[in-house]
Amino acid sequence: MSARTPAPPPPALTHWERHTEIPLLGASLVFLAGYAFRVLAPHDAQPWHDLSLVLVGATWLLFILDYAVRLRLSRLGPRFPRVRWLDTLVLVLPLLRPLRMVQVYTAVQKKRERPRLGLYARVISYAGMTAVLLGFSAALSVYHWEHDAAGASIRTFGDAVWWACATLTTVGYGDAVPVTAVGRTIAAGLMACGLGLLGAVTGAFSSWLIQVFRREDEKEPPASD
Known part of the structure; x- marks a missing residue:
């Protein structure tokens, strides 16, 4: 069915x-x-x-x-x-x-008979735009809630940007950690988004490499006896 x-x-x-x-x-x-x-x-x-x-x-x-x-x-x-x-x-x-910018860009691409970027390039570019916008927004929010909190390790906006980069890339150095409930909620959402973005980029890049190697194999002449 x-x-x-x-x-x-x-x-x-x-x-x-x-x-x-x-x-x-x-x-x-x-x-x-x-x-x-x-x-x-x-x-x-x-x-x-x-x-x-x-x-x-x-x-x-x-x-x-x-x-x-x-x-x-x-x-x-x-x-x-x-x-x-x-x-x-x-x-x-x-x-x-601002993440809807990805939808706007997708709509612009669909209006063309042939998109300006290939499939894998589009996946990587969409993930890059999303990461920048999401990281900046998360850094602003975490800095807003954390910089005056007792025992906070995120005291400047630079600390917040560093934390957002480490969280999005799933590195997590641990030198900048949210201590408020709101900050930790934002961190949990950013970690989930970071895993999704990293998986999308890694999967697209791996698929592109497989296609490149497959084309190279098809171009090679068969081995003679």
């Missing part, structure tokens, strides 16, 4: 997503910049702190409005959060919204 094919999204939802994806990506980068300023700028940097707070709040309200429109146009009702789990995740955790 074949698996049931999921129903395509309604045309109205597809039209909405096609016309709002790029503007919302820009809004997500504004959100990330505003949050980064809130976290990294000195506390006496006024009125810029207030301006960054306004930017963060305004873009978050924009994401809520977009979510409400998607919910209505999808006709999924209460099943929407489960079926469209990525939309729900980036609404709850807006710092992850």
Whole structure:
């Protein structure tokens, strides 16, 4: 018995997503910049702190409005959060919204008759974009929660970036470790994502090598007796 094919999204939802994806990506980068300023700028940097707070709040309200429109146009009702789990995740955790850049890039590639990058190059480039955005967002969040905590080893943003790199690559030196509950939750999520990204890149690179060696073997003339 074949698996049931999921129903395509309604045309109205597809039209909405096609016309709002790029503007919302820009809004997500504004959100990330505003949050980064809130976290990294000195506390006496006024009125810029207030301006960054306004930017963060305004873009978050924009994401809520977009979510409400998607919910209505999808006709999924209460099943929407489960079926469209990525939309729900980036609404709850807006710092992850720049990860939708991968979806935008994928859509651009699909519009071409022949993608500019090969399959394995695309996997590696998508994983690279995801790692950079995810690592930067995690470093900001961990620094925000950790740098004033008692007994914290992550005191500067540089420490947070170093920790994010070590966690994403699953190295885990142990010299910078979150001590708060929120910091450890972020670390657990980043470790899981790091394993997935590392597996995707390793698998794509291994498959590419196998194809290269197979082509070389096919080009070699048969051995004579």
